[in-house]
Amino acid sequence: MSENGKTFEESHFHLYDFPTVSIPRLSHLNPDTDRLISEMKPVVLTDTELVASAQKWNLDYLEKNIGPGSYTVYLSNNKKFKYFDESKIREHNLNFTPPTERIEMKFWDFAERLRNWKDGEKRMYLQQPLNDTVGKNMVDDFLSFNWNWIARQKKENNWGPLTSNLLLISTPGNITPVHYDEQENFFAQIHGYKRFILFSPDCYDKLYPHPVWHPHDRQSQVDFDVPQYDKFPKFHDISGQEAVLGPGDVLYLPMYWWHHVETVQHGDYAVSLNFWYKSGPSGKITYPLQGFQKMAVMRNIEKMLVETLKDVNEVGPLLQALVEGRYT
Numbered sequence: 156m157s158e159n160g161k162t163f164e165e166s167h168f169h170l171y172d173f174p175t176v177s178i179p180r181l182s183h184l185n186p187d188t189d190r191l192i193s194e195m196k197p198v199v200l201t202d203t204e205l206v207a208s209a210q211k212w213n214l215d216y217l218e219k220n221i222g223p224g225s226y227t228v229y230l231s232n233n234k235k236f237k238y239f240d241e242s243k244i245r246e247h248n249l250n251f252t253p254p255t256e257r258i259e260m261k262f263w264d265f266a267e268r269l270r271n272w273k274d275g276e277k278r279m280y281l282q283q284p285l286n287d288t289v290g291k292n293m294v295d296d297f298l299s300f301n302w303n304w305i306a307r308q309k310k311e312n313n314w315g316p317l318t319s320n321l322l323l324i325s326t327p328g329n330i331t332p333v334h335y336d337e338q339e340n341f342f343a344q345i346h347g348y349k350r351f352i353l354f355s356p357d358c359y360d361k362l363y364p365h366p367v368w369h370p371h372d373r374q375s376q377v378d379f380d381v382p383q384y385d386k387f388p389k390f391h392d393i394s395g396q397e398a399v400l401g402p403g404d405v406l407y408l409p410m411y412w413w414h415h416v417e418t419v420q421h422g423d424y425a426v427s428l429n430f431w432y433k434s435g436p437s438g439k440i441t442y443p444l445q446g447f448q449k450m451a452v453m454r455n456i457e458k459m460l461v462e463t464l465k466d467v468n469e470v471g472p473l474l475q476a477l478v479e480g481r482y483t
């Protein structure tokens with residue numbers, strides 16, 4: 156139960172077509188925690204105190220203390236907020252209708268709209284990296300994060316620098332469809348509850364990602380609500396891992412792991428903050444390559460073909476000529 160009595164009911168969760176097991180929930184002091192992180196396996200940490208100083212970051216506190224900056228908010232006519240890369244629409248001159256609308260807002264306008272939001276209205280998702288426009292109290296909260304613990308993880312696991320802290324504020328029921336990111340992520344839940352469903356990089360062929368030149372690069376083409384099994388038959392064989400994060404929980408979300416994220420439907424709005432770290436120098440590579448390393452190889456091949464052929468429509472036929480009857 157959270158302070159305001161709102162919590163989540165697993166029985167309300169949507170049942171998808173695939174089975175899942177639970178992601179382990181462990182203390183950061185449990186030796187298995189460090190082992191799982193070093194093996195790039197997901198784990199939920201219940202007591203890192205990573206963002207303990209931000210547990211007060213509810214709408215009222217943020218409105219008073221976040222400052223005059225401008226915030227990116229996505230609007231959706233349904234539950235889904237499928238990410239798209241606007242630069243790729245321009246770069247490849249594509250006919251692409253964005254599935255959500257992106258607007259810039261002052262935080263107080265967003266807060267007002269969120270307070271008055273009712274189910275049935277357009278859903279909202281604020282997604283904005285924290286920057287130096289935040290007010291002094293929030294800078295102090297930020298400086299009080301458990302940098303000790305997270306810096307030790309970065310060092311032990313040979314990661315590169317912290318690149319950003321994305322602040323996410325969502326209306327209940329929002330869904331971030333399944334995708335992967337190219338960075339390591341500690342995902343800290345501050346307010347409300349989120350359900351995560353994860354799939355390992357080995358599920359690449361079962362999730363049919365869009366081509367790398369596509370605005371939906373890194374996103375799966377499979378819609379969990381209506382999987383088109385005739386087009387995506389291997390999705391039949393998928394299985395995942397899931398967890399529900401509440402205030403104080405931190406998920407280690409390994410680089411290249413697929414994730415689908417739901418803000419719990421019958422609860423409150425959710426506030427989260429992630430910590431994205433670049434991967435480190437690869438060091439000594441062992442064979443056979445791991446799933447995430449093969450994903451990186453495939454991305455590079457696709458990117459090279461796009462660059463060389465100068466026409467995204469030529470990539471598929473060339474790959475087909477290369478493979479069919481020779482490697483099939």
Ligand SMILES: O=C(O)CCC(=O)C(=O)O
Nearest residue numbers: 323331336340342416429
């Ligand atoms: O919380 C969400 O809805 C999405 C978060 C996400 O995809 C990420 O942190 O990489």
Ligand SMILES: [Fe+2]
Nearest residue numbers: 334335336414
């Ligand atoms: Fe993500």
